[in-house]
Amino acid sequence: MTTPPDTGTPTPAGAEALRSVRSVVRQRRKAALLRFWAGYRRQPAGVAGLIGMAVIVALALAAPVITNSAGLDVTQATGDRLQPPSAAFPLGTDETGRSVLLLTLWGARISLLVGVTATLLAMGIGTLVGIAAGHFGGWFTGLLMRVTDWFIVLPRLVLAIALAAVLGPSLTTIVVAIGVTSWPGTARLIRAQTLAVEARPYLERARALGAGHWHQMTRHVLPNVMPLVLASTTLEVASAVLAEATLSFLGLGDPARVSWGSMLSRANSSGAITFGAWWYLLTPGLAILVVVLCFTLCGRALEAVFNPRLRGR
């Protein structure tokens, strides 16, 4: 090809004929992104979810800056036991006199961290299994799908509890328990998509040119299934945050760290219900609800953008 060397500067709108390969690719990506954004913007619920998500992530990241972490120490608690909301403690105090607002802000960090890490683990396994099952055929795929179906049918929470119980309570345990039990949905989705991509002519061409399995899977299949992985990831973070709360509530989390689930667990065991300490129950629970809802709304909007069959639902 006789394209001039890429200068790295964006081509002026008029000089379309003299574009380098790389700038063509860049332009195409930019256009795709813009098209995606135009589609996403038409989903009001998705936009609301995105804004909510951004606010919560920002608050979680800013927690060390806007609050004093000393308040997390039980021995340095300044408030009374289960004190109702007041000027000093806008959302009341917990059973050791710590500010519920402070705990909730710091809890966001652990809840989101676990949610995102567990999701990355699940997505990794799911994508690997899905692409492998779609790419290779025969007994290998049969085996993979058998295992996937088994994981889909099994009660997730029961499996996660069993896994977490034998591994002992810790943050890693929770991440592993959630990740290992929540990949099968993604795997099936990715497999279906992989089969569709594999049927396209350009993959046949790549094969004819001698592309190996690895090249085919990483260069051709993976980029094509990525949008679906993205939508699936967002939905998965929602259920991973819920799962984290659930497992922590059951006492399988790291007892030394504050998460929304462990706050609710302590609220339950310290008798917040009988005491009538609604502020201690309401705040972490609503936080979970809002985060899960925001991620779910984003995930549904992404799905609608990527999958025209669902558009307008």
Next chain:
Amino acid sequence: MSMDPSLVAESPGAVPGGSGRTAGPGRGSTGGAGGSRSAAGRGFAKYVLAKLGGAAVSLLMVVFSAFFLFRVLGGDPVDALTRDVPTTPAERAALRERLGLDQPLSLQFVHYLQGVLTGDLGQSYQYQQPVTSLIGARLGATVLLTGTALVLAVSLGLWIGTRAGWRQGSTFDKVQVGVSLTLWSAPTFWFGMIVIMVFARYLGLFPINGMVSPYTPDAFWPQALDTLHHLVLPALTMTAVIYAQYVLVMRSSILDEKDADYLVTARAKGLRDDDVRRRHAVPNALLPTVTLVFLQLGGVVGGAILTETVFSWPGLGLLAYQALRIPDLPLLQGTFLFFSTAVILANTAADVVYRFLDPRVRHS
């Protein structure tokens, strides 16, 4: 817990021509001779056998993974048993021998397999009773709670999902989708705690926990009424959290059917909108939904564990939670086996019934 979009995509919306119902068994028996019917019967038998085989493999995997999880990953049961009691090495060795832990792993697996097949799931550490009898004693309470919640959630969910999907984009639809997504996002146990605080703690309308009050007269009606009184809040909690998925699934199913040609025909015949929905759209949309409902039974089991924990409802979920607190590994293993087996069997049954009900799948 998230809805699996691939499943939704595989629903018979993709099956060409939604007119499956008219091509049902009635036509098959008039057109073909007895031969074709028995061929279909053979196909069905083969299908059932394949499904049963699949279920058997799944069950084997459950049994194997239970052994692997609790015997290999689970650490030394002797440690767990003697945690609070000072023991001499000789006593530990004796205990090891009594539990069969001195034998090689393969032999332990054989013994374990024999136990599972003969209904012996070992002794609970904390109760000093056979795990099987503990499970048996708690089963009734769980069936009562989950049964009530499932019936309520499925019927409400399918009804509301149909109406929402039928009038897609209406205020009713938007409100129902919003409510469902919110309920789906709420942690079950938190919802339960809020319900307890509002209805039991502040309003005092219902008991806070348990299944029966201690001083209820020992006759049928007082006992039944008291149990019902205790059942209201936990059943309400479980229903609220699981019903949301049924609304979304049924709504999506109805949307798949909504533009089908047979509905246009039905309308062209001059049928009222209600009749088109009830007699034509719903039966076709129901079938994929039923499969999904069964696939999500695992989620129901999770909901039962949490609801029973929060309300101290004396069922299998609370049993599992109590086992988790110790941790009482044989009991945990037993509940794991029980829940998994129940869900796998229910799913297999659903697959077979689905095939029996849906002629589109049967003839393909």
